[in-house]
Amino acid sequence: MRDVNISPIRAVRRAIDVLNAFTTEEPELTVEQVSEKTHLPKATVYRILYTMETTNLIRYDEETGRYRLGIQFLSYAGLVTSTYDVVRESEEVLIELHQRIRQTILMCVVSGDELLYVFRRENAEGLKFSSSVGQRRPIPYGVVGKVALAYLPPAQLDRILAQPIEATTPYSLTDPEELRRRIHAIRQDGFYIDIEETTIGVCGVAAPVLDITDRLAASVGIIGPTVQLTDHLQNARDYLLEATARISQKMGHHPSATTTGI
Structure with missing residues (x-):
């Protein structure tokens, strides 16, 4: 990673922390679980998850009340693999x-x-x-x-x-x-x-x-x-x-x- 004298954008960093909470061992998480893993307030986690849900980065299952990574990551994965x-x-x-x-x-x-x-x-x-x-x-x-x-x-x-x-x-x-x-x-x-x-x-x-x-x-x-x-x-x-x-x-x-x- 480059060493640049610029402060990271806090909201973006928080969104990345939320995404990194999902793993192969725990691919589906509740808001409470994401909050616990990221040490972010539950309300903040909910807003981040909902925002990413609107862009297909996150998928919400209404029956289980759990979130998982969305289908948009499949296109990103294809791009990374191809390059x-x-x-x-x-x-x-x-x-x-x-x-x-x-x-x-x-x-x-x-x-x-x-x-x-x-x-x-x-x-x-x-x-x-x-x-x-x-x-x-x-x-x-x-x-x-x-x-x-x-x-x-x-x-x-x-x-x-x-x-x-x-x-x-x-x-x-x-x-x-x-x-x-x-x-x-x-x-x-x-x-x-x-x-x-x-x-x-x-x-x-x-x-x-x-x-x-x-x-x-x-x-x-x-x-x-x-x-x-x-x-x-x-x-x-x-x-x-x-x-x-x-x-x-x-x-x-x-x-x-x-x-x-x-």
């Missing part, structure tokens, strides 16, 4: 990767201090994962998050590691110094392997997609059940690195520009 280079350039490669490995493929980008999932392809049957397209998580989350963490600007990395990191399994990495060591290894190796650090019974491997400026464009991961994927992680890594190299090339990255160390 967001890394998604467009990677989709064919990632679908091919899924066909080769037959495990879940995830891709995320860094949005502010969060991960934003922009691609997921999984098998029709078998283990399902909670991360979905459009969902946001803390950057250190999961195998794709560790890779994203490794390519953050130093100031942002320091800010992220200064915050508590939630442990989701007994094997989760939460110590900042250990994470820095892992980050150094990721920058050297170009990939990261997670064995039940995020979810018991699940493992994965992830690698970065780099752009023409040698910056992170996206993080791509192969995720699967430990009992199925553990013995095939090396093959999965090789397929993944081949795929991310192809996408990076499409994004204008030259392999000789890769930075090592941190």
Whole structure:
């Protein structure tokens, strides 16, 4: 985000806070719930919701008394997808990767201090994962998050590691110094392997997609059940690195520009 010496418009900021209250976990909310999540007065929340309802940004269900995001966001989503280079350039490669490995493929980008999932392809049957397209998580989350963490600007990395990191399994990495060591290894190796650090019974491997400026464009991961994927992680890594190299090339990255160390 640019550092501009202009004060944000309060009403617009409040409207954005209201929209951000809706998540994949809670797609439908009452006025009271939005008020509680945004810390805004209920009357203010009601006026904001009604205003956005008139423009199809919000939909109100009279039977349940709940609000959800409106159909106007579908047109915005189509516009973003059509213009967001890394998604467009990677989709064919990632679908091919899924066909080769037959495990879940995830891709995320860094949005502010969060991960934003922009691609997921999984098998029709078998283990399902909670991360979905459009969902946001803390950057250190999961195998794709560790890779994203490794390519953050130093100031942002320091800010992220200064915050508590939630442990989701007994094997989760939460110590900042250990994470820095892992980050150094990721920058050297170009990939990261997670064995039940995020979810018991699940493992994965992830690698970065780099752009023409040698910056992170996206993080791509192969995720699967430990009992199925553990013995095939090396093959999965090789397929993944081949795929991310192809996408990076499409994004204008030259392999000789890769930075090592941190």
